[in-house]
Amino acid sequence: MAKLHVETTINGESTEILVDPQQSLLETLRDGLMLTGAKEGCNDGNCGACTVIMDGRTVNSCLVLGAEAQDADITTIEGLATPRGLHPLQQAFLENAALQCGICTPGFLISSKSLLDSNPNPSEEEVRFWLAGNLCRCTGYDKIVRAVLDAAKEMKAGN
Amino acid sequence: MATVYIPTLLRHLTDGIDQIQISGQNIGQVIDGLDSRYPGFKKRLIDGDEIHAEIAVIIDQEVVDRDLLEVVHQDSDVHFVPSVSGGSAKNQESFRVNPLT
Amino acid sequence: MKPFEYVKPNTLAEAISALDAGGEDARALSGGTDLIVQMRAGRNVVGNVIDVKGVTETNVISHSKKDGLTIGSSVPCYRIYNDEGIKKTYAGLVDSVSIIGGTGIQGRASLGGNLCNAAPSGDGIQSLIILGAVANVEGPNGARQIATEDFCTAPGQNALNPGELLVSLSVPEPESNAGAHYLRFIPRNEMDIAVVGVGASVVLDAEKKSIVSARISLASVAPTPLFVEAAGDALKGTEIASDSVEKAAIFAQEAARPIDDMRGTADYRLHLVGVLTKRALKVAIERAENQ
Amino acid sequence: MATTTTVEQKTTEKVIGTRPIRHDGVDKVTGRAIYGADINLPKMLHVKILRSPHAHARIVSIDTKQALDIPGVKAVITGEDLPEPPSQMQNLGEGAANLRFLSDNAMARTKALYKGHAVAAVAATELYIAEEALSAIKVTWEILPAVLDTESAMAEGAPLVHDDLPQRPMEGDQAPPPNVARYFRFNIGDTQQAFEESDTVVEREFRTQMVHQGYIEPQTATALWKEDESLTIWCSSQGHFNVRDQTSNILQIPVSSIKVIPLEIGGGFGGKIGSTIYPVISLLSKKAGVPVKYSMTRAEVFEGTGPGSGTHMRVKIGAMKTGKITAVDVSLSYEAGAYPGSSVASGCQNMFSPYVIENAFIEGFDVIVNKPKTAAYRAPGTPQAAYAGESIIDEVAESIGMDPIDFRLLNVAEEDDSRVDGTKHRVIGAKETLEAIKNHPHYKSPLNGPNQGRGVAIGYWGNAGMTSSCSLIVNGDGTVNLVEGSVDIGGTRTAIAMHAAEVLGIPAEDIHPVVADTESVGMTSITAGSRTAFASGWAAYEAAQGVLKELIERAATVFETTPDQVVHEDGTFRSVSDNDKKLTFKELAGRLQRVGGPVIGQATITPRGVGTAFGADIVDVEVDPETGKVQVLRVTAAQDVGRAIHPSYVEGQIQGGVAQGIGWALNEEYVFNDEGVMQNPGFLDYRMPTSLDLPMIEAVLVEKRNPGHPYGARGVGEVPIVPVMASVANAVYRATGVRYQALPMSPGNIIAGLTQKDH
Known part of the structure; x- marks a missing residue:
């Protein structure tokens, strides 16, 4: 099958890539663009380790075809920090020890960012609901939820 | 002489006795001593030139290595208990855990 | 995943012609949250993937008193529950689309895809059925409408002919004093498949004392989503204060044909049909009362 | 929020007990950290493994020719390609037998022993080509009857999973039941008489199902077999030295020819200690002459790796009205899976370790069944036994009217x-841990509803020591490079670095830890047994002592005095005889080149003095009596941690262990059909808790120092899971009046229990 030419924007940079039709966005990011921050945990949308933001909305990149990235605006974990430093969420995850093995962390950070983008002042329950599609097996979620709540406070104070 | 505690399943070798005083400078000598008084211990406890991988040797409340040269003192307590492992091959590290203290 | 051809048509006509050309080997792709999983697992062998998200008609949300609500088949769940008009008027629908998968899934998964996937457990299908929605279908032989309760024909099978595309769903404007609710039972609190799901809608009389009409549908208790007309009929004309809800629950249980599987035994599912039917009706009636 | 209860006087440590940001933190929050699947090498091939669709079947033939003919397919192997392990098992002892089992589990030779057992592997230029090649491999099977649980496996006349299982006699010459690989027994006192004299005796049977560790990162590895017969493996394992040695054993090649490079690891919990994939991909690389990468699918992780045992347990306990336990009589049967080696021994030894029991009869059966070979899972073997033991303890306490x-x-x-x-x-904190939950406000707080209940339980785990190595290199700017061999799964780099920082009197941030490959650091055992912060931390402590000694000598040179005239305090070296002569660590580091060159220190230790651990929980639940759903409302988990090196990550271990235990208690289980095919090999239907299923989990750190460690630390990782299922079950009992004696307490099972109670 012929490869498809896809023009897309990833972390603010327009990018052209060739993809096989059956390649997922996750595979495209990891194997084609060497953006390996999004992880494969289940490949069927049930763990959230591959979460990226696509056109303002979190998606499981394992359930999106690379071809579907045409004209899309995609943010991956690699786009969260800026040259000025870490995103407040990243800082809060470090300060709260909100990661252990770290494999789910990029997915959690991306989901958390999209939560705070749409709801800057979430309750604990709202955080837990929003992150329910991201599995973590190490932390019991306690420190993750605290980190997101802390980051929300921090970002509010910073505004 | 060291006090050796006989595991339940090996007490048929000792006519039901559960503690035996044995002399020996190291664990190999203690097992030799046991085996000469109650034949069969060596076969059960030793695999090649080391303690059987499935057995943890405890001298004075410390799990020790499987080496037969492990030192035993005059007043030592020696226990043999199952090691916690997961299907180990020879030389493969299994999940050996201190079962006590 | 096995290789396939991917095309993204820009018009409805192009989409239908691509589907028609692909025949049995072609599938329309919307959110992909079911299709891609199935293709990857080898459960659905597809040679041509027709991405219909570029087709304007599959992306619309339009809402008017006169024509009711039309939702394009590719519209993802989040656009539905974020729509203030839908939230206000079609709370039952919002119940469904806000519990499909997690937030990541809801960013892609569509109501149309949920219907076409035809899983007995499909959460979105139940709300369409109780709200009396119809599927707007177009194919090489023209357009037709299919009632959503008739759309699923077997597990994973639907009423579409080769070459046909589900373009949109039309949900009639609710009558006054109407209320609907969908709820499912899952062992976890999110990210799960309905062990049993029950959708219920009611229309109350002007005094909000009696039930004028009702519709009940069940998930995960038959090879397809199950519209239980008898349970709705049992409620017709009864007072909301009566034991009619209990009766409806019994009708629902009689209609259910659950099996034992890893998600629950048949006995347990029957038990849940009773519990959930009552709970769903209670909320639907409350919503109607608050209209 | 977490709280700390210090049993003894706090010491004056400056770094130990603080909460520095982990050294690998930035890499892990920015997506830069390289895990096993993130490796990409030139010309790298992709591997897929063909797995048995049957739980028990003889391989009549395998035809790989068509697969090899597919363009892009570069190598195919089957069990025949693995070196034949020694076949004279009986003569060579069980080491050889176990090696054969390991090798057979990597790839079946004559029989597949479980659904998911590898039978062939393909390396191809693209993943989808490898997939296509799998379907072109033709296997002819002769399906055999499968045994799927301990009772049917041990029944007289049961089909034998292994034709040649080396079975040792149980007692005297008595042959064990069919499919029993190991049998244990502990017998103290006189249980029969003690039961007769007891005021109350309770006897119950418990069952639990196979469960998975549930790490989010599937097993993955890359191998390159080079022309000079040397082999490099990149992997995410719980111990790269173990990977090296295991691969050397199975492939019968020298250890020195293998280099294993550890990458970051996405969880393990015991499931990534041993693995069957390394020999397989190594041989594929050998055949293909280029690197090959293999990553399991999630279904393969469930079906083709080692879960935790399902169990069948019978427990009898006697007590006096005064509350004194008189005797226990226990029989535990654990599923080993397809090869010997469940953790039933640990269950037998640990289930009543929190208590003084004078009369005990405890036996254990290690039972072969046609399911995946089980592996370690957090405190292997003990949570199941503790569920049974602590449930029945609760029942006895209630029957004599005592607070649990x-x-x-x-x-x-x-x-x-x-x-x-x-x-x-030895020195243990069981009592202090129980007192911590007894005195906690949670225990005194009221419940708020008719269907709520509160349960408590305690658990024990022994922890491990094993071997660790560490090197330290002092840099000219006063920073220190720390080279260690423990794979870091939960922040241990930092805990290890803190040991060295404490000794050297410098901030933890000035230490730069790296987890080195098998050629760059001394032998270091697996990250398991709750040993890493304890033992590798101790190795760093010893290495730092060496550095300190050398630095004192160098300072003496600078001060023009003798080493005994130099003291080191808080990172400053001072001359005793001349108070004006002092150098900070950094200043001295800057002068090292002029007074003898760089300073390094190294240590390899196999520590004694492992401190054992106890954890106790209070769990509140609410049960929906109509649907059977159990919601956990509140958890307080106290644990004797000895001394918390990095309290945040200690709390994290406790919270994570509790979360896994709640999953095990309520919903997690392998569901098999009658043919032994797992029905739920994915995260959708193997239901691990999501963030919405759990409350905040309060960790209470009880610090009763372990005299066997320089800073008093005990291993903390495993014990927190041990009491959880029992405390949930005890809470559910108080909410429902039903004692659930089978896991999971999933909604359907709760309703079944309630229905039975009403009849």
Whole structure:
């Protein structure tokens, strides 16, 4: 099958890539663009380790075809920090020890960012609901939820 | 002489006795001593030139290595208990855990 | 995943012609949250993937008193529950689309895809059925409408002919004093498949004392989503204060044909049909009362 | 929020007990950290493995020719390509037998022993080509009857999973039941007489199902077999030295020819200690002559790796009205899976270790069944037994009308008390841990509803020591490079670095830890047994002592005095005779080149003095009596941690262990059909808790120092899971009036229990 030419924007940079039709966005990011921050945990949308933001909305990149990235605006974990430093969420995850093995962390950070983008002042329950599609097996979620709540406070104070 | 505690399943070798005083400078000598008084211990406890991988040797409340040269003192307590492992091959590290203290 | 051809048509006509050309080997792709999983697992062998998200008609949300609500088949769940008009008027629908998968899934998964996937457990299908929605279908032989309760024909099978595309769903404007609710039972609190799901809608009389009409549908208790007309009929004309809800629950249980599987035994599912039917009706009636 | 209860006087450590940001943190929050699947090498091939669709079947033939003919397919192997392990098992002892089992589990030779058992592997230029090649491999099967649980496996006349299982006699010459690989027994006192004299005796049967560790990162590895017969493996394992040695054993090649490079690891919990994939991909690389990468699918992780045992347990307990436990009589049967080696021994030894029991009969059966070979899972073997033991303890306490914590305190073990295997406890904090939950406001707070209940339980785990190595290199700017061999799964780099920082009197941030490959650091055992912060931390402590000694000598040179005239305090070296002569660590580091060159220190230790651990929980639940759903409302988990090196990550271990235990208690299980095919090999239907299923989990750190460690640390990773299922079950009992004696307490099972109670 012929490869498809896809023009897309990833972390603010327009990018052209060739993809096989059956390649997922996750595979495209990891194997084609060497953006390996999004992880494969289940490949069927049930763990959230591959979460990226696509056109303002979190998606499981394992359930999106690379071809579907045409004209899309995609943010991956690699786009969260800026040259000025870490995103407040990243800082809060470090300060709260909100990661252990770290494999789910990029997915959690991306989901958390999209939560705070749409709801800057979430309750604990709202955080837990929003992150329910991201599995973590190490932390019991306690420190993750605290980190997101802390980051929300921090970002509010910073505004 | 060291006090050796006989595991339940090996007490048929000792006519039901559960503690035996044995002399020996190291664990190999203690097992030799046991085996000469109650034949069969060596076969059960030793695999090649080391303690059987499935057995943890405890001298004075410390799990020790499987080496037969492990030192035993005059007043030592020696226990043999199952090691916690997961299907180990020879030389493969299994999940050996201190079962006590 | 096995290789396939991917095309993204820009018009409805192009989409239908691509589907028609692909025949049995072609599938329309919307959110992909079911299709891609199935293709990857080898459960659905597809040679041509027709991405219909570029087709304007599959992306619309339009809402008017006169024509009711039309939702394009590719519209993802989040656009539905974020729509203030839908939230206000079609709370039952919002119940469904806000519990499909997690937030990541809801960013892609569509109501149309949920219907076409035809899983007995499909959460979105139940709300369409109780709200009396119809599927707007177009194919090489023209357009037709299919009632959503008739759309699923077997597990994973639907009423579409080769070459046909589900373009949109039309949900009639609710009558006054109407209320609907969908709820499912899952062992976890999110990210799960309905062990049993029950959708219920009611229309109350002007005094909000009696039930004028009702519709009940069940998930995960038959090879397809199950519209239980008898349970709705049992409620017709009864007072909301009566034991009619209990009766409806019994009708629902009689209609259910659950099996034992890893998600629950048949006995347990029957038990849940009773519990959930009552709970769903209670909320639907409350919503109607608050209209 | 977490709280810390210090049993003894706090010491004056400056770094130990603080919460520095982990050294690998930035890499892990920015997506830069390289895990096993993130490796990409030039010309790298992709691997897929063909797995048995049957739980028990003889391989009549395998035809790989068509697969090899597919363009892009570069290598195919089957069990025949693995070196034949020694076949004269009986003569060579069980080491050889176990090697054969390991090798056979990597790839079946004559029989597939479980659904998911590897039978062939393909390396191809693209993943989808490898997939296509799998379907072109033709296997002819002769399906055999499968045994799927311990009872049917042990029944007279049961089909034998292994034709040649080396079975040792149980007692005297008595042959064990069919499919039993190992049998244990501990017997102290006189249980028969003790039961006769007891005021109350309770006997119950418990069952639990196979469960998975549930790490989010599937097993993955890359291998390159080079022309000079050397082999490099990149992997995410719980111990790269173990990977090296295991691969050397199975492939019968020298250890020195293998280099294993550890990458970051996405969780393990015991499941990534051993693995069958390394020999397979190594041989594929050998055949293909280029690197090959293999990553399991999630279904393969469930079906083709080692889960935790399902169990069948019978427990009898006697007690006096006063609350004194008189005797226990226990029989535990654990599923080993397809090859010997469940963790039933640990269950037998540990289930009543929190207590003084004078009369005990405990036996254990390691039972072969046609399911995946089980592996370690967090405190392997003990949570199941503790579920049974702590459920029945709760029932006995209730039957004599005692508070469940008071009952446990009355029987609690302390230093020098004997365990059922005859060995003695050393300094332990069982009593202090129970007191911590008893005195916690949670225990005194009221419940808020008719369907709510509160349960408590305690658990024990022994922890491990094993071997660790560490090197330190002092840099000219006063920073220190720390080279260690423990794979970091939960922040241990930092805990290890803190040991060195404390000794050297410098901030933890000035230490730069790296987890080195098998050629760059001394042998270091697996990250398991709750040993890493304890033992590798201790190795760093010893290495730092060496550095300090050398630095004192160098300072003496600078001060023009002798080393005994130099003291080191808080990172400053000072001359005793001349107070004006002092150098900070950094200043001295800057002068090292002029007074003898760089300073390094190294240590390899196999520590004694492992401190054992106790954890106790209070769990509140609410049960929906109509649907059977159990919601956990509140959890307080107290644990004797000895000394918390990095309290945040200690709390994290406790919270994570509790979360896994709640999953195990309520919903997690392998569901098999009658043919032994797992019905739920994915995260959708193997239901691990999501963030919405759990409350905040309060960790209470009880610090009763372990005299066996320089800073008093005990291993903390495993014990927190041990009491959880029992405390949930005890809470569910108080909410429903039903004692659930089978896991999981999933909604359907709760309703079944309630229905039975009503009839």
